[in-house]
Structures are given as C-alpha cells and as structure tokens.
Amino acid sequence: MRVLVTGGAGFIGSHLCDALLGEGHSVLCADSLLTGRMANLAHLGNEPRFEFVRQDICQPFDPGKIDYLFHFASPASPVDYLKHGIETLRVGSLGTMNCLELAARYNAKYLLASTSECYGDPLEHPQKESYWGNVNPIGPRSVYDESKRFAEAVTMAYHRYRKVDTRIVRIFNTYGPRLQINDGRVISNFMKQALLGQDLTVYGDGSQTRSFCYVSDEVAGILALAKSDEHGPTNIGNPGEFTVLECAQVVLEVTGSNSKLRFDPLPQDDPKQRRPDIGKAKKLLGWEPKIDLRAGLRMSLEYFRTAVDAAGNCI
Ligand code: UDP
Numbered sequence: 001m002r003v004l005v006t007g008g009a010g011f012i013g014s015h016l017c018d019a020l021l022g023e024g025h026s027v028l029c030a031d032s033l034l035t036g037r038m039a040n041l042a043h044l045g046n047e048p049r050f051e052f053v054r055q056d057i058c059q060p061f062d063p064g065k066i067d068y069l070f071h072f073a074s075p076a077s078p079v080d081y082l083k084h085g086i087e088t089l090r091v092g093s094l095g096t097m098n099c100l101e102l103a104a105r106y107n108a109k110y111l112l113a114s115t116s117e118c119y120g121d122p123l124e125h126p127q128k129e130s131y132w133g134n135v136n137p138i139g140p141r142s143v144y145d146e147s148k149r150f151a152e153a154v155t156m157a158y159h160r161y162r163k164v165d166t167r168i169v170r171i172f173n174t175y176g177p178r179l180q181i182n183d184g185r186v187i188s189n190f191m192k193q194a195l196l197g198q199d200l201t202v203y204g205d206g207s208q209t210r211s212f213c214y215v216s217d218e219v220a221g222i223l224a225l226a227k228s229d230e231h232g233p234t235n236i237g238n239p240g241e242f243t244v245l246e247c248a249q250v251v252l253e254v255t256g257s258n259s260k261l262r263f264d265p266l267p268q269d270d271p272k273q274r275r276p277d278i279g280k281a282k283k284l285l286g287w288e289p290k291i292d293l294r295a296g297l298r299m300s301l302e303y304f305r306t307a308v309d310a311a312g313n314c315i
Contacts, residue, residue: 001025004066004108006057006099007073009036011178012113012171012218016070017041019219021049028063032056034087035075040178058094066106068226071099072113074148078141078267079184085143092147093154100158103166111167111226112155114233116274117145118170126241126275129170129233139269152233159231167230169222172237172276176215176296177303181311187212190248191297191304194257204266206245211275213238214296217289224285237276238289247293254297 003020007013008029013036017027026049029041033054044050055061057073074091075081081088096112103110119127120135135145158164175187182188193200213236221236242250248261281287291299 001067002028002065003068003070004028004030004063004102005070005072006030006095007036007071007113009033009038009040009052010072010076011040011180012174012215013072014040014178015176015215015219016072016222017044017050019223021047023223025049027051028053028066030055030057030061030063031073034084035080035183037180057098058090061098061102063102066102066108068109068111069099069103070111070113070226071096074113075144076115077180077183077185078144081144082140088143089147092151096151096154100154100162100164103164104158104162109165109226110155111169111222112151114152114168114170115144115148116170116172116235116237116276117141118149118152118233119271119274120145121269121271122273125273126239126277127235128277129235129280136269141269156231167225167228168233169225170233170235170276171218172213172235172274173210174213174215174218174237176300178215179300181304181307186210186244186247187251190251191255191300192308194251194255194259195304195308197257197259199260199262200248200251201264202244202248202261203264203270205263206248206261207243208266208270209241209243209273209275210247211238211241212247212293212296213289214291214299217291221281221285221287221289224287225281228285230284234281234284235276235278236281236287237278238292239275239278240292241275242293250293250297254294254301
C-alpha cells in the first residue's frame with residue numbers, strides 16, 4: 001500500500017512510519033514541523049520506500065493516489081498545544097477535513113489519532129469508549145480537547161454521509177524514545193530532571209493519576225485497529241495506573257537519581273484521574289500492552305541520556 005502519515009515527524013507518528021515500512025508499505029510523511037522534528041526521521045534517509053514532504057495539511061494538498069491515510073498531525077503535549085492554541089484548533093478542524101476529503105477522493109482507508117483528552121476530567125473511571133466525557137469547552141485545554149472532539153465528529157460524519165472507511169483511536173499517555181525532552185510532559189520532564197540532578201517538578205500534590213503506555217505497544221494497537229473494520233472510537237493505552245508521585249518514584253529508581261521533589265501549582269483543568277478501559281481493544285483486536293512502566297522507562301533510558309547530553313546547556 002501507499003500510506004500517508006500526517007504528523008509523521010512527531011513522536012508516535014515517526015514510530016508509526018517505521019512500523020508501516022516494516023510491514024512492507026510505502027510511506028509518505030507530511031509534517032509542518034511545527035512540533036515534529038526531522039531528527040525523528042533521520043534514520044530513514046536512505047529508505048527508498050519513504051518520502052517526506054514539509055506540508056501544513058490545513059492548506060490544500062494533493063499527495064497523489066494513496067491507499068491509507070493515518071492522520072496524526074497535531075500538537076499533543078499540553079505545553080505545545082497551549083503555546084499553539086489556534087494552530088491546534090485549525091489542524092483538528094480544517095486539517096482533519098482536508099484529510100477526510102483526500103481519503104474520499106482516493107477511496108483510501110483512514111485512521112484518526114484521537115485522545116483520552118476527549119474524556120476531559122473524567123467522572124467515570126476507568127474510561128470506556130461509551131463515556132461522553134467531562135470537558136470544559138472554554139478552558140485553556142479546550143484548544144486540544146475540543147479540536148479532537150470535533151475531529152472525531154467530522155470523521156464520523158464523513159463515514160456516515162460520504163461512506164469513508166474510517167477508524168478512530170483514542171491514544172492515552174504514551175512514552176518512549178523520541179519523546180521530546182522539552183515538551184513539558186511528565187515523563188520527559190521527570191526523566192530530564194532526574195538525569196540532570198534537578199528537582200522533579202510535581203504539579204499539585206501529585207495524587208492525580210495517569211496510565212502510561214510504551215510506544216511500541218501503542219503502535220501495535222494502532223496497527224491492529226487500522227486492520228480492523230471498527231469505526232467507533234477505540235481506546236489504546238496501558239491500564240497500569242500511577243499517581244504522579246508514584247511515577248516520580250519509578251523515574252528516580254530507573255535513573256538511579258538522587259533528585260528531590262518540588263511541588264509546583266497544578267495547571268487549570270488538569271484531569272484528576274485517567275485509565276483506559278481496554279476491554280474493547282482486547283476483545284476486538286486481541287491486543288493488549290506488554291511493557292510496564294518500569295521496563296519501558298529502562299528501555300527509554302539511553303535515549304533520554306543521549307537527548308539530555310546533546311541538549312547540553314540549552315536546557
Ligand atoms: N505533571 C507534573 N509535573 C510535570 C509535568 C506534568 O506533575 O513536570 C503532571 C500534570 O499536571 C498531569 C500529569 O503529570 O497531571 C500528566 O501530564 P502530561 O503533561 O504528561 O500530560 P496530560 O496527561 O496532562 O496530557
């Protein structure tokens with residue numbers, strides 16, 4: 001197949017490009033490089049089945065015939081989407097519609113990267129796909145949450161009205177090599193701070209929870225969903241749930257760091273708890289994650305060390 005991956009220079013997008021090439025497909029990666037990085041694709045420089053185009057997919061764009069479109073373009077870390085609020089809303093709305101038009105034109109299959117943020121600060125726990133969420137539509141995070149909720153809505157509309165063969169993955173917190181060390185996420189911040197001997201910045205009292213999925217597990221789930229005929233949203237994440245304080249402890253253990261904790265203010269509308277119910281993915285796709293947080297952080301350690309060393313005094 002000839003596959004278009006929007007946002008293919010991003011963290012998950014670049015791992016997805018690798019996995020698709022590994023399955024023998026030709027991959028065209030389109031990325032505006034607003035938050036994506038060519039460094040994530042550097043190892044594909046000599047790969048004849050790989051093409052890169054620097055492209056903001058909010059602008060009209062014709063990649064030629066494609067068989068599958070994976071729409072992963074969007075800022076995704078809270079620091080990034082709060083910095084690029086308008087661009088985030090634009091890529092979730094205009095960008096997503098452009099992608100769906102392409103899928104319709106070339107009769108290509110389509111998969112949208114959506115998010116656990118669709119559940120907002122959830123009142124149901126763990127989160128099942130049937131839960132409609134608890135999102136503040138005008139809060140600071142709404143630039144991302146509502147952008148992705150609109151992206152899901154327009155994806156379902158193209159499926160219903162234009163018969164596009166669509167899928168929606170709701171991605172929960174994911175980490176691993178290529179997670180940008182300056183993207184402000186909890187794993188990138190804690191790993192960087194631990195390796196530099198700086199205090200780990202715990203927001204609030206650290207009792208809020210997240211569930212962290214290693215990137216190879218996440219991509220395996222995404223590919224399994226891509227091959228299925230399921231059109232409704234599907235959670236792909238690791239149900240192993242940690243408080244932020246527990247996460248800090250695991251990072252200290254894995255890095256062998258003596259860093260202390262520092263307590264900083266909790267960002268507005270920060271979800272208090274998050275854990276995917278993956279019953280649907282297990283039953284439908286026979287997929288479940290294999291790598292727990294400790295093992296995944298150990299597997300990521302070398303990447304974070306190298307990234308912190310390379311950033312040197314720039315951090
Ligand atoms: N967090 C933290 N310290 C940091 C970065 C994040 O305590 O340096 C917390 C944040 O408040 C949230 C959780 O860790 O409760 C996960 O944050 P992240 O930015 O990784 O992603 P989110 O799941 O909120 O999208």
